[in-house]
Amino acid sequence: MLPKDGAYMDYYSARIDTIIEQQTDTTEVAEVYTEESYRTASDIITKINSSTTKLTEKGLKNLKKLELEILRNTIYARHGYTFKKKSYRQFFDSVEWYIPISENVDKELTSLEKNNIKSLFKFYLIIIL
Template sequence: MNKKYKSLYFLPLAFVMFACGGEAEETSESAPDDSVELIEDNDDTDLLASTNMDPRTFGGDKNENQDFIDEINLTEGQNSNNVGSYVGSFGKNMINISIFEMTDGKASGYSVCAGNFRKILGTYSEDRADAIHFVMEEPGDDKYDGSFDFELITREEFIEGSWTPFNEGQSSKEFQLSKRFYSYNASVGKYPQASQRELTADDVNNLTEDELTEMRNEIYARHGYSFKNKDWRYHFESLDWYMPTGVDIREKLTDTEVINIELIYEYESYFEEYYDDYGR
């Protein structure tokens, strides 16, 4: 795993310079509360806070976009009809397009992609017996916004179509997404013990820095966190159990996971300080 970027364990809020249609520009600048910060290893900013900080609350108020996602709260029962979440490849990234309302030809939804959240609104029409045609647009207040034109194949439960940017400088994308239902599962991943029980020193003291960071980020991935860090995003999006559902999952962390994140981060920090003497 490339160590160029490292996400802080407490997920503070920061600035995102891209929407899901654009290429990611990762940054360590502080800014609006619509994202989660990633910091470069060689960044001089002193953001390595005390491990006594609760990862569920450190970093400020809850992201308002996550509030919106949680209020919609697409359940398995809702996923039984045409509304629900559709997930798959979108250029180099994975996208989750969630449709939560269809009434009188008008549709409402949102997308989660590359750590970014966008509302989408538009229309639908039942042009064929087995398909529903949607035309939906992002708000247009971001230079990477665009419009979606896709069909929902009802029997097969997938959508296929295209995304066209409002800005001609961006590239269009075609996609095919399958319907999926997210359910938290503490047993998935390479290091499931980090979500299942409190870790001990024996669990972590012989891991490399990359292994420690993967163990910590897996905790967030199990809760559907959409990573802005390109390396970790590509890593988790390659795993069949992973599904990006949110942009601020701090409140969803269990007590056990909070304790383990603090322990893992303590060892990561120690590894950085004493690299020549620590680990195998």
Template sequence: MSSIKSLFGDAMNKKVVIIISGLIITSGILSTNNINFQNKCNKEVNIVTAVSAKDNYFIIPDSSTRYLTEDDLRGLSDEQLEIARNEIYARHGYIFVSDEWKDFFVNEDWYIPTSYSVKLNSIEEYNVAMIIKEEARR
């Protein structure tokens, strides 16, 4: 897995908006926005923005409070899905066994490893299952 910073380059250090397959990722913003609007075909489009905490961000910032849909996950790359799944555990302080994920999350200011066993809420359990289902579908 390549570093997420290599995916977004200087965007991690500047306030910018990047459009990737219809998903807007905002770096440098400390709030979450879900925006619904009508496009030219009168089809509702849901845009989920990533949240930044200093130079850090989440792939799906509200994955602990909102049930994800297939549409939420379709626009994400395989790597983004893997990060989104693991960030749910990381927010709870899960201590990752693999060096890959230890190294990835140790650089996040918000990550405090505290336990090898974490308790997810029902929404998070559902969302982890949805992400795994999407990963298997590909």
């Protein structure tokens, strides 16, 4: 399981928005500044064990993109997959049970995990398309 006290934020995928504030009584710009926002995941990811529980459409359809990514990659992390993507590596390096040992863990995956990976990826694609 993932730690319940973790901050599930993707620090490597910041979105930078330019904010333009208008003065209320004129057409002049009062201030222009940028604001960073980060993707976050709720604590639902600490309650779902995607390696041992069959995931259903009902349980997945309301999850955010980052939550689907974390749940899918938690399966790989449990088998010691060495993540190349910096944001995944940063996230799992902070989990005490994660020990990266292999670049290919496909032979280690159970049929339940393979099915859950497919389901998670299916809902991930629905969100991004």
